[in-house]
Amino acid sequence: MAERLYLGEFELVVMLVVIRLGEDAYGVPISRGIEQQTGRAVAFGTVYATLERLQKKGLVSSRLGEATPERGGRAKRYFEATPTGVRTVRETKQTLVRLWQGLRQLQGGIA
């Protein structure tokens, strides 16, 4: 039986934004996506550290893209969710939904 992988809150947010962006997922749109979706400012360094951790877990893969003059000749690093990553996000959602169900305090839109 494969070892179960767990996602922290910020890891889950990053994974969801990477999946949402698809082929355009590199540092800038990922960070902007997180800001837009969560309403909180994030540091690029934190996003990269999280992506590196997810990559170590085998949940995302990366490839280098094109280098442009406006980036000082530095290539973009594109990230993509791996099949294991997508499965882990799905399992995390199922776990959260299970935890949510039957909680009267969280029903009716008032916490």
Add this chain to the structure above:
Amino acid sequence: MRTQHAITVWMFDRLDLDGALAGDLLEERARGRSTVWYWRQVLIAIGTAIWSTVFAHKLLALRAVATGCAANGLWLFLWMKFLHLRLPFSPPYTKLVLAESIAYLLILLLTQTATGWIVARTHRAAAIPMVVVFVSWLTLWFFIDTFPEAKRLLLNSFDQPGFRPYLAWYLTPIAVEIVGLLCGGILASQRQKGGNPLQASSRES
């Protein structure tokens, strides 16, 4: 903006941070982000990288502290045996004391550069983070060791400007040590084309 980027790339290379991150920051800067925003992002990226490396390699960090202490122990032994220089408690007031103080601080700078170099060379996989660990430990030790004096000078310096030169003089040796250690670490850390061995396996897939 190009100078800022060059400095960032240089620092990121030393810490083996992803070059794509430097490109992302420059791209955002070109779209109108402020200089403060840019440097805040750079500092957070550096801090996060150092913390992640140290957290992931705690034993290596302990070894770095032990290595630094051993090197400094050797310098202290040689200093006590062959040199009889002392740093005065107050800022130098005569030319002779000033010359002695400069000699003291120069030797301190050289020995700490050597210590930083040794720590970095014996921990090549994460040279700068390990030097930073030793710098943090040394700074902490310095203030714990001299806490009453540090507290007295700091509190008095707030409302009595006359104490400020004494506070500056008190902080000079630790500042010289920090500069020396970091210089030694930077001198010893070589840019690794293949990336940090501790991180390289995860970056490409």
